[in-house]
Amino acid sequence: MHIAVSRRIVRSAVLALSVAALAGCSMFSSPNPRYEPAPLTEYPAGISAHIAWSVSIGSGGGYGFAPALVGEAVYAATPNGNISKLNAASGAVLWQSNAGVDLSAGVGSDGRTTAVAAGDGTVIAFNDQGIEKWRGKASSAVNMPPAVGNGIVAVRSSDYRIQAFDEETGELRWSLQRPGPALALKTNMQMVIVDGLLVSGLPNGRLIAIDTRSGNVQWEGTVSVSQGATDLERISDVVGTPQLQGPLLCGVTYQGRMVCFDLTQGGRPLWEQYFSSNTGMATDTRQAYSANQRGQVHAFALNDGHEVWKQDALANRRLSSPAVIPQAVAFGDYEGYVHFLSRADGQLLGRVHVGGDAIISPLLASNNGVLVQTGNGNLVLVGVN
Template sequence: MRTPVRLFRAAVLGLAVAGLSGCGLFSTHDARFDPAPLTDYSPTLSVTTRWSTSIGSGGDYGFEPQLVGETIYAATPSGAVAAVDLASGALRWRAGDEALQSGAGSDGRTTAVVTRQGMVVAYDAQGKEIWRSQAASAVSVPPAVGNGIVAVRTTDYRIQAFDESTGKLRWSVQRPGPALALRTSIRMVMAPNLLIAGMPNGRLMAIDAASGAVRWEGSISASRGASDLERISDVVGEPLLVGPLLCGVSYQGRTSCFDLSQGGRAVWGQDVASASGMTTDGQRLYLPDMRDTVRALDLRDGHELWRQSALLNRRLSAPALVGRAVAVGDYQGYLHFLSRADGSLMARVQVGGGPITSALLTTPKGVVVQTSSGNLMLVGVSD
């Protein structure tokens, strides 16, 4: 059985994301890859921690908070699954006592997580367990919930959909995968009647949520290189739907956008790769590249609008928008706020001592960060 080997190698590659952006996986120390020191500057944005709530312990890739309405859904590796009020940080409910590999995904009615044994566990709107079903193998990507299904992406490159009400397997789609895959910030997206998933080998898929039929499949980038490590080109972060455009970014690959209203026609592609993902305000894409230079790309044609290299090699998280800033987290637990207009540094605040691996969450009240110690924090800004 290949799964245990793949699981081990995937775990190594999860660490390799940090290693490659630091001093290299197998090389001797190279000062070119040292994290940039923090510099002094005059803040132009006021940053305030509005609340902090402990939901469990630990943090890892695959654990990213999700907002539905006025409720944040989150989980921790220790087994805690929680619903938290956005305005106050108060716990609405907390459940779970099994070590988790990924979670949580929610549509507000059903919240799903996955245990380390590959068991998909679903809770109702009050936090009561309603069903559990076994996935084909381990799951390190948060479940996607909606369109009547709970979908998971397993480590053998299979996407499985379980009935949201009963947990019965509805469909399964599998694609061949490479020898190595990343464990980093990756998320599937629910769209009307569709599940959008990024895959290894730089591919995006749009799947009919009801039947599992693949409606469209396109390539962001092609694998290149002589070794398995060099050929890694997983789609990272969350695929972005902006009107008819579907955009994605891959590790060691590219950033590309496709027009789904025209059969998935490729609109543009740029040689800008990322280890964590990107976000958009509907006009621009914002992302840290492979060396953690933060870039803004025009959504219409992909041309670069600005770049900020002050955070070089600081192992930045997937970004989030907050007010007139774009926020990123780093390996020392700092949140950095950059101007959406020109990329200038506006403010920073330390929210924890460990790396911020979870993607930051944009909300109407500020940015939510899940720390490596299992805390949820809402950080707001004002001019």
């Protein structure tokens, strides 16, 4: 049994890498103009975007790494084991620690406990002075940031198991496993804790809500169903971070759909759109925003799902998961640019280059602008006027 599981995990990892390689070759090395990244163009600036501060937090970046904002503090980690807490407004470093091992994912934080994960499944928790509290062991590799809150540190491992550790002691509190597909997408995914529930997307196109205390499943909903004859065609993972907006819980999948569920109606789907994203979505009180796998940005109305606007000017620029701020919706791209689009009509408003090559980590909205974790280990605040 253990041998079969291990073989499936290894096969999934190899296939996931193959998907990434194929995507890179087909979309960014092909002479076919259809797949060429759209060139940057000049346009009247609608906002003024600037780098407010930039701080080196370590070395490297990639999938599994995303900054976390708690109050006026931002937490971040890098693959070389560094964990940092900074003042979100000024960029002043409040503390830095090192896990002593290379990391595969981080960070999760509730302002009291900050957690990261190593490639062998080790989960490491620090207190809010940057002192290590405990180490635990997940069932397999962890490639998405832990979720911390309501007394637990939760991780989702590569064998499709979600496990919760006691926030103070590191003791395993509960473990839940769902069957998974042969092949899963390697991209940014995050879990959220809200109102005593851990909400997570799954690699089978489903969203799940789990009671943080008991580990009992409170609700499951289908965003999309796998279709196709091959493992590649059947990839239908929920990507990015589940979005909670008032009574709505929304998710988007690769090669599937975007769906918003109405929690006041037992979690029934309110609307759905056929859609494919490999990075995720963001919402405000009126609209949902996402870039499809071709880099075309869409906005959908939250009340009924109709398309409000579509912007093609950033096609094939490998856009990141978006962040919504009062002035605009922002996306990072493969050259280290952050682009700002009008929330009303999708028009380009401004851009700024933050360096560090491709922006892979999801952008994070703050009261001071947009926080960007770059591929070379910098954390940058982009201010907007």
